[in-house]
Amino acid sequence: AQKITQTQPGMFVQEKEAVTLDCTYDTSDQSYGLFWYKQPSSGEMIFLIYQGSYDEQNATEGRYSLNFQKARKSANLVISASQLGDSAMYFCAMSFAGGYNKLIFGAGTRLAVHP
């Protein structure tokens, strides 16, 4: 069965520093996708970044990058130059082939950015 594990319930980082949010996954499928979403206190879920299992390069979107280590089944999110507005819940999620883009979510990590 597919599973996403986020082991850090809460993290904090100083403004302008980089931070890594951990995500490990479990699947026996060869084809799958990994997503990161941000949920500010207002509640909306914001799509950040996507990595396909066959993508050889790590995905990047602005200050977000995904550190994809397939053999270790990890897909950590790296946020560079943290900003106060980055304070939010962050969810890692996985989709799988033939799954109609259904997502399996981790429990989330709450990030606090301190000035």
Place this chain on the structure above:
Amino acid sequence: DVKVTQSSRYLVKRTGEKVFLECVQDMDHENMFWYRQDPGLGLRLIYFSYDVKMKEKGDIPEGYSVSREKKERFSLILESASTNQTSMYLCASSHQGGGQPQHFGDGTRLSIL
């Protein structure tokens, strides 16, 4: 921009009531999803639909049903609301095909008293 609109931001209902949560998307997405979000559990899939009138159970369908009569609209129904259904409910939609991100509504915080 993709817009997924949920009918209510906050909703308070009584035990035993039939509750309808509505979701509308404006991007012609084939797939639509209903999740519930509880602290420490992340988001859990209740039901999803990949076409009009088509629906599939997710991980926690008990006590819920859904309806998709039009492509843009996906309704979640609590047949007889119970206090353990107090939660945040999130609707999402996406195109079919690998790598397509889901786009979410703002959520409905439902309290069952």
